[in-house]
Amino acid sequence: MSIVQSFDAITDRLQHSAGSNAVFGEPIVAEGKTIIPVARIRYGFGGGFGAAETATEIDVFDEEFGEEEHDGDERPTGEGGGMGGGVDASPVGVVEITETETRFVRFADRRRLAAVFFGGLVLGGLLARRGREE
Structure with a gap:
């Protein structure tokens, strides 16, 4: 399989898996x-x-192939290629639909909570230090 064919195969899979079912789960009624x-x-x-x-002048190739085989000619060199990919899925929240309203309920983002917590610690430390100086 050529690199172009591999790339096409990957993009086709991504297009088919990136539909709304990948983002929105099956509705639950309760x-x-x-x-x-x-x-x-x-x-x-x-x-x-x-x-x-x-x-033309690399000693490593002279040692490996010998002067006789490549006597002054251009020596072979390498080539290569590769591909990779990844998918990350994380829950964000839920859409809650009732007879009276529809709302989005976001799950708590731990990174955001940690940033607010540590920001509060820093602010508290600065205020405490300022209070001691006065």
Whole structure:
């Protein structure tokens, strides 16, 4: 399979998996409410290919192939390529639908809570230090 074919296959899979079912879960009906789970889906992929130019004066090739075999000619060099990718899925919240309203309920983001907590600690420390100086 060529690199172009591999890349096309990956992008086709991503297009088919990136539909609304990947972000919104199956609705759950309970106690007069319809709950729809919501997730954040992130895709990332990359690839590359490279080839070295031919070398005419590299001692390593002289040692490996010998002067007789390549006597003054251009020596072979390498080339290669690769691809990779990943998917990250994390719950974000739910859409809650009742007879009277529809609302989005966000789950607590631990990173945001940690940032607020540590920010509060820093602010508290600064205020305490300022109070001691006065």
